[in-house]
Amino acid sequence: MKKRNFLPFTKLIVLLFAAVLFNSCIKNNNFIKGDAKVRIFQSSSTDTTQNFFINGRPLGSVTTYGTNSSYIVVGGDSTYNFSSRAITEAVDNATLNQQKLLIGKNYSLFLTRKTSTTPPSLVLYEDDVRKSVDSVKLIFIHFGHTLGSSVNISDAGNSFTTFSMVYGNRSTKMLKVNDKTKISFVLSTPTPTNPQPVVKALDATTLTNGFVYTVIIDGSKSGELQNRLVTSN
Numbered sequence: 448m449k450k451r452n453f454l455p456f457t458k459l460i461v462l463l464f465a466a467v468l469f470n471s472c473i474k475n476n477n478f479i480k481g482d483a484k485v486r487i488f489q490s491s492s493t494d495t496t497q498n499f500f501i502n503g504r505p506l507g508s509v510t511t512y513g514t515n516s517s518y519i520v521v522g523g524d525s526t527y528n529f530s531s532r533a534i535t536e537a538v539d540n541a542t543l544n545q546q547k548l549l550i551g552k553n554y555s556l557f558l559t560r561k562t563s564t565t566p567p568s569l570v571l572y573e574d575d576v577r578k579s580v581d582s583v584k585l586i587f588i589h590f591g592h593t594l595g596s597s598v599n600i601s602d603a604g605n606s607f608t609t610f611s612m613v614y615g616n617r618s619t620k621m622l623k624v625n626d627k628t629k630i631s632f633v634l635s636t637p638t639p640t641n642p643q644p645v646v647k648a649l650d651a652t653t654l655t656n657g658f659v660y661t662v663i664i665d666g667s668k669s670g671e672l673q674n675r676l677v678t679s680n
Contacts, residue, residue, distance in 0.1 A: 481522060481523050481524075481550055482520050482521070482522065482523050482550065482551070483520075483521055483522070483523035483524075483525075483548035483549060483550060483551070483552050483553070483554065484518035484519065484520055484521070484552075484553045484554065485501075485506070485518065485519055485521060485548065485553075485554040485555070485556055485571075486507075486515055486516050486517060486518045486519065486553075486554075486555050486556070487499045487506060487507050487510055487515060487516045487519075487555075487556045487557075487558075488510070488514075488515040488555060488556065488557045488558065488663070488677075489510040489511060489512050489513070489514060489515070489558050490512075490513075490557045490558060490559045490590045490663060490665060491512065491558050491559050491560045491567055491590075491592070492512055492513075492593060492665065492666060492667050492668050493560060493563050493592075493593065493668055494512065494533065494540075494558065494560070494567050495512070495533050495534065495535060496509050496510065496511045496512070496533070496534045497509065497510050497531045497532065497533060497534070497558055498510075498531065498532045498533075498534060499529070499530070499531050499556065499558075500529065500530045500531070500532070500539075501521065501527050501528070501529055502527055502528055503528075503530075506519060506529070506556075507519055509534055510558075513665075513675060515555075515677060518553060521548060522548075523548055523549055523550030523551065523552070524547070524548075524549060524550050525547070525548060526545055526546065526547045526548075527546050527547075527548060528542065528543070528544040528545065528546070529542065529543045529544075529546060529556055529569055529571070530542045530543070530569070531558050531567070531569060540566065540567050541558060541566070541567045541568050541569045542569065543556075543568075543569035543570070543571060546571050549573075552573055552574075553573070553574040553576050553679070554571055554572065554573055554574060555571070555572050555574055555661070556569060556570070556571050557569065557570045557571075557572070557588075557590065559590045559592065560592045561592055561614065561615070562592055563592060563593055572588075572617065574586075574659075574661075574679060575619065575659070576659055576679050577659075578657060578658065578659050579621065579656075579657070580656070580657050581623060581656055581657070582621050582622060582623050582624075582656055582657075583621070583622055583623070583624050583654050583655070583656055583657075583658055583659075583660065584619065584620075584621055584658075584659040584660070585619065585620045585621075585622070585630075585649075585654075585660050585662055586617065586618075586619050586659070586660065586661045586662065587600065587612060587616075587617065587618045587619075587620070587662045587664065588616075588617045588661065588662070588663050588664065589612040589613060589614050589615065589616045589617075589664045590614065590615075590663055590664065590665055591614060591664050591665045591666035591672065592614055592666065593666035593667065593668060593669070593670045594614075594634065594666040594670055594672060595636070595670065596634045596635050596636040596637075597611045597612060597613045597634075597635040597636075598611065598612050598632055598633065598634060598635065598664050598672065599611050599632070599633045599634075599635055600612065600630065600631070600632055600633075601630070601631055601633070602622070602628060602629065602630045602631075603627060603628070603629035603630075603631070604622075604625060604627035604628040604629065605627075606620070606622035606623070606628065607620050607622065611635060612664065623656060624650075624651050624654045624655065624656050625651065626651055628649075628650050628651055628654065629648050629649075629650045630648055630649040630650070631648045632648075632664060632672060632674055634672055649662070649674075649676065653676060658678055658679075659678070659679040660676055660677065660678055660679065661676075661677040661678075661679060662674055662675070662676055662677075663675045663677065
């Protein structure tokens with residue numbers, strides 16, 4: 448009778464453990480436990496191109512007004528000091544210290560100003576990137592420091608009640624995009640540089656169900672109302 452070859456019990460246990468560990472790694476959607484993610488925005492029309500730093504080290508590449516980086520991976524459950532610096536300067540023009548980024552969370556760091564005469568500042572928000580297959584999530588942020596007015600936001604499709612935002616406000620809306628969707632932005636107090644009440648609208652040609660968007664409400668150097676749409680997924 449031929450002898451059967453059996454693996455020693457200890458080796459069998461090791462192989463089984465390795466198989467379980469391998470399968471669990473495959474199912475984690477490429478997420479490495481311990482990471483957080485942060486992206487950077489230059490959202491101040493009265494400031495020039497910026498370099499951003501994290502604990503004194505460069506964070507991403509140079510960022511011009513009206514642009515943003517992709518998410519940058521950093522260590523989670525760690526505390527960081529952020530700063531920004533105009534590319535023409537050798538010293539920081541804005542700092543934000545002692546900010547803890549949690550594991551598995553996404554964040555956005557904005558350079559902005561409260562008014563045209565106040566110094567620039569940095570603002571950090573945790574991003575809500577959870578999505579719904581059949582709906583759109585819109586995260587509105589008002590950083591229009593040159594507007595001098597609140598902004599009224601409405602939808603012709605009546606997915607939400609018209610609401611008003613002042614500088615620094617942030618608001619999240621969930622809606623199902625359809626042919627009637629038309630989100631418009633109007634200054635509460637029109638100015639000579641904003642004679643037309645409605646700026647570029649968001650509708651079914653710019654929004655897709657199943658996505659998360661950040662909508663930055665902004666003002667040009669001359670105070671003209673504008674908005675920018677940024678997708679999170």
